[in-house]
Amino acid sequence: MNPPSSSSLPFSRDKMITGIAMVLFLAMLTFFLLYPVVDICRLSFLKEGKLTFENYLTYFTSPRIFRSFTNSLYVSLLTMIITTVTAFFFAYGLTRTTMPGKGVFYTISTLPLIAPTIIQALALILLFGRNGLITRYLLGTDWNIYGATGIIIGECLYCFPNALFILYTTLSAVDTRLDEAAQSLGASALKTFWKVTLPSAKYGIASAAALTFNLTITDFGIPVVIGGNYSVLATEIVSQVFGLQRFDLGATISVILLIPSISAFVINYYLTRKSYALISGQARPFLQPSRPLKKWGFTVYCGLICSCILIVFATVFLGAFVKTWPYDFSLTLKHFDFPSLGAHAPLWTSFWISVLPEGTFRTMIAYKYAPIWTSLLVSIVVAIVGASLTLLAGYIIEKKKPKGEQILYTLSVLPAAIPGVVMGLGYVLAFNKPYFFIYGTIWIIIINIVISNFTLGVLTSIANLKQIDKSIEEAAVSLGSGPVSTFTKVVFPLSRVAFFSTATFFFMRAMTTISAVIFLISATIKLAAIEIIFLDVDGRTASANAMCTVVVAIVVGALLVMRLATGRSALGGMVSSKQPG
């Protein structure tokens, strides 16, 4: 539209800046994502510098280590089935019935996202452990939940909101008039469900199943706490590396874990795209009042699931405040004086040492609370850096479409396919060298968390940028705005909500993540979520509960701040972010 002469200058400058940004992104993802993973693969095929399959032979011929593979598959498949089915009916209740309290049910169902995964395991042990409130004192049985049962129940609770997001979006997007048409043509309610509702949601169902499978097989927090002697791939990697110093075997198991997790990710990714292709523009939210039986049936069902989720949180909170679970339920704050060594947090420790008088209170605040402060600091930086980088990457991919944009896109969505433990081990192998000065500092942890969660951030910003009309940008450019100011003055303000929602997501992940960073913490840098595991392993369950409570409180605080800042629920923003472009 513009005469070529006037646009040629900004056009070339624009291209140059995009090009530079693109190269920087590619370099960053290659170095911090591909290099560690490639390093793991390399190590798994090497023995004393020679190419060999010996590690794989060791793996498949050692019945015990190989068991971790079948164990993982068993746990993940069962979790997948249970979670998908329960979440489907929950989503059905939310979208296809006129039951009361939908908002409350929905909010409660998202709670597992705000806590480290171990919260599920901690609660289950308090209730159903050898000394559990229910197993030992209410039922008086010797049965306990350690092992596969515990892992499966814990993972179901943790995966539930993730599966629900997908199913909820699928079911609310499919045109309900199809159901009505089927019923008015004389199909029974059950027949309508089987022949119309279920088939129309099939891609969503499969995608939720694949995601659940992926989340379960890659999780470390739940099996490490409740698994007992039952080993799965993720815990096996950590124990090979930490316990036996077998980095080669750890790398080998990592490669084996990559196979099912990448497959599940690819299936999920492919199906989600299909599922959104089915979404009809004609969909409309109107619902006919449900029959009372259906309505109240679903209310009870959703209520039951929500109470399970609430019980988990309530148990852990209570466990943090009572003297000796389950003998002495008098309240105390002593578990918040963490019986751990704590750490030096940057600034925090020196600040409190200069302010407070010497004594046990100062030690508690300055040292023992340091991991919490470090976690908070890491999370804030991760939120800002992560949200900015993913917004920019999304902008380049969606709006600029330079050459090689497809490569950048693929690299950006890849992190979700790489299990946390694999990323963590990869970072140790790749970056623990004297010349990588960031190793052993807070920065390696920040980079690791940003890269590990890059996928969802980029997908959110792409989805959001699709909604910004190209003509607004064109108007800015034709009014003389350069590429940088177009981005900062036009695109960024329009993506503010998406930015905040991504920032919240990064913040939550940084506060609660365990699997990758457990390899990266050091004597200098300790994180709150990891301290929960250390406390638990040390037999300090009550203090582990207390630390968990603090982490949840911080995340809830952050969510409230975000809500005040943007005027909408940050978790609500997450829902839309689950839709890839």
Place this chain on the structure above:
Amino acid sequence: MKRRWAFWMIGVLTVVFLSGVALAQEKVVVYTSLETDEVTEYLKLARKELPTLDIHIIRLSTGELGARMLAEKANPQADLIWGWAVTNLEDFVTKGMLEPYKPKGVEKLEKRFVHPDFQYVGIDMYIAAFCVNTKVMKEKGLPMPKGWNDLLDPKFKGLIAMPNPVASGTGFLQVSSILQMYGAKDGKEDGWEFLKKLDKNMGQYIKSGSRPAKMTAAGEFAVGASFDFVVAEQKKQGFPVEFVFPVEGAGYEVEANALLKGGKNVGAAKKFLDWAISDNAMKEYSKFKYGVTLPGIPTRPDLPKLSEIKLYPMDFAWQAKNRDDILKKWETLFLK
């Protein structure tokens, strides 16, 4: 609006960046496998007596700490090891990962606990012990066990916990003492046969030496194989527990300090190592440990007298040499 945000972000990032740098004290990074409870107490004293040191410390189980140091071999992140099993240190001596250092006052220590070339310096010993929950025993009508053999009684099925020797030093000394008792040094397999029988009754192998005692105190098991002072701590806290030192002979381990080769803060590390064998430090250790290597310091009164316990004569050199093979075999046999 936008500018304010930019300032805010830059501000946060700068603060984080700077905070990694500015600290007036001398930094020293300490790795330890001493129990968290004791280290918390020792550190209070250390921070008071070494005010110029900025002590960064991480506590991991014996096996995990070893793995971490091996992983970091090319780029050591720690300066020194404080209170780590001699069995494991022997392996590090062979691997050439330690720097000989003769700390001030080392001549006062008992010679047999100090490495002849000062590769490491022993500070204390700890002894394997069972933590028996008397309340659970009564509920289930179980006979008081006197030693490992009594635990083979089928009545104990599922009621025993033991540390996983791969992660825990306590677990290793228990397994190793059983193997040595049954003639593993002469190539006999009887020790493994015993462990297989014991495995039939085992409720859980736990990746910590102290947790079996804590879980038993909480009532999760009847007997937790653990070590001396953890049991004493549980008793002190009022849990219904008793000590049992296995009649067959209780395994023990010596813990020692060493300077790591390639550490970045050698000066500060030496100051810490000097302090770590000082009279005051030793007195503090003796509030927890059975014996410290500085003669003349009394043991804690709430532990049974050392002369009443039958110690098994552990062969540390044999253990150190066979550690990897023992652990590999143990894992294959007993982990599910």
